[in-house]
Amino acid sequence: MNNHKGCFLPLNALAVHPHGERKFCLTSTLPSIKNSEDFNFQRIKIHEELLNGEWPSSCKSCKFKEGQGIQSRRTRTWERKISRYGEAESVEMLAKQKEPYIRHLEITFSNLCNITCAMCSSEFSSSWIKLDKKALDSGLSFRDFTRPYQTVNRMSQETMEQILTHASEFDLVIIKGGEPTIEPLCLEFLQRLGKLRLENSPLVFIQTNGTRDPSEWLPCTEGLKLEVGFSLDGWGKVGDWIRGTSFDQVLKNFKTVANHPSVQEITVDFTFSLYNCFHLPEFFENILALKNETPKFKECAVFQWVQQFYASPLSLTLESRMKVKEQVSLVFDKDPALFLNYENLLKVLELPRLPETSIETARKWTGFMNDSRGFSIYDLQPELVSALEKSL
Numbered sequence: 105m106n107n108h109k110g111c112f113l114p115l116n117a118l119a120v121h122p123h124g125e126r127k128f129c130l131t132s133t134l135p136s137i138k139n140s141e142d143f144n145f146q147r148i149k150i151h152e153e154l155l156n157g158e159w160p161s162s163c164k165s166c167k168f169k170e171g172q173g174i175q176s177r178r179t180r181t182w183e184r185k186i187s188r189y190g191e192a193e194s195v196e197m198l199a200k201q202k203e204p205y206i207r208h209l210e211i212t213f214s215n216l217c218n219i220t221c222a223m224c225s226s227e228f229s230s231s232w233i234k235l236d237k238k239a240l241d242s243g244l245s246f247r248d249f250t251r252p253y254q255t256v257n258r259m260s261q262e263t264m265e266q267i268l269t270h271a272s273e274f275d276l277v278i279i280k281g282g283e284p285t286i287e288p289l290c291l292e293f294l295q296r297l298g299k300l301r302l303e304n305s306p307l308v309f310i311q312t313n314g315t316r317d318p319s320e321w322l323p324c325t326e327g328l329k330l331e332v333g334f335s336l337d338g339w340g341k342v343g344d345w346i347r348g349t350s351f352d353q354v355l356k357n358f359k360t361v362a363n364h365p366s367v368q369e370i371t372v373d374f375t376f377s378l379y380n381c382f383h384l385p386e387f388f389e390n391i392l393a394l395k396n397e398t399p400k401f402k403e404c405a406v407f408q409w410v411q412q413f414y415a416s417p418l419s420l421t422l423e424s425r426m427k428v429k430e431q432v433s434l435v436f437d438k439d440p441a442l443f444l445n446y447e448n449l450l451k452v453l454e455l456p457r458l459p460e461t462s463i464e465t466a467r468k469w470t471g472f473m474n475d476s477r478g479f480s481i482y483d484l485q486p487e488l489v490s491a492l493e494k495s496l
């Protein structure tokens with residue numbers, strides 16, 4: 105991790121949330137601001153504080169992660185800028201900037217999604233709406249936070265048109281979901297961006313769950329510098345359980361996308377959770393084998409944190425996690441360059457266990473997901489049973 109002060113997001117980024125909020129950073133806790141003067145005032149203030157080495161209260165997530173020695177969105181963005189502009193130019197660019205100039209677009213066209221990952225919710229997947237209502241009806245009040253999101257929310261055509269008028273200013277467009285490959289407005293955006301044939305065209309990164317047949321969406325990306333990130337968190341049946349879809353089909357689609365001429369690089373994004381902790385060595389061994397047969401496979405980004413605390417691996421006993429740490433370290437050692445931020449995952453394996461109230465919530469949630477899937481994660485990973493036992 106680099107030690108540079110400041111953050112590119114406040115003045116360089118625009119992040120559009122699936123529910124239409126506009127922020128400069130989806131990690132920041134600053135509420136979205138409707139008035140553009142206020143928005144700019146806040147951006148500039150936060151930019152200056154970060155540049156002076158101070159932590160604004162809205163940046164507590166990055167502060168916490170960096171305090172633990174873990175990659176944050178801020179440090180990850182620094183890495184991307186350095187790889188595009190070089191270190192000296194990136195430092196100068198950020199220090200000189202006084203006014204907002206959007207180079208970096210992180211965009212979510214809707215929360216339309218066709219699957220129900222165990223660590224997701226209605227906020228990012230419309231398929232979760234029915235299930236979230238069922239969870240609340242069965243007394244799982246910790247899903248209360250999903251109530252405001254229990255609708256399908258899509259970006260307006262007008263907003264998409266406005267964004268396209270700034271296309272020549274972008275160096276990076278990150279598209280997330282929902283599931284972007286099933287969202288018609290996203291596919292129209294990609295087609296029109298490609299047809300602009302910009303001289304300095306941005307890198308377009310699409311994060312997908314990999315379920316849609318590539319022949320139905322890849323033709324829309326012609327003319328783009330394209331990177332595709334597949335979200336994979338479990339191999340085989342564990343993958344089926346975590347994502348509630350067919351892992352075998354996703355793997356087949358991964359290989360098709362990797363062989364497509366318009367795709368420059370393909371990556372895997374892995375989210376560490378309670379449900380794949382004991383599966384880590386097997387999963388990453390398979391990733392190594394996949395890399396060997398896929399020349400465009402650049403990296404496997406290891407996300408060490410899940411949004412919902414009750415899907416966190418920190419519900420598991422520290423002793424059981426330390427055993428996993430030993431085993432998975434041996435796998436990472438085989439090709440450390442492939443695994444982006446794997447050190448963070450190793451650190452999480454060493455962190456103290458959550459309090460008993462949180463662990464009880466994790467047990468309830470796992471039970472609810474087992475019922476929803478129609479098969480049990482405990483059968484796939486019997487170690488989970490004892491590792492989720494009471495801490496007292």
Ligand code: SF4
Pocket residue numbers: 111112113114129130131132133154162163164165166176177178
């Ligand atoms: S420091 Fe973190 S939370 Fe704050 S703006 Fe940058 S990336 Fe967002």
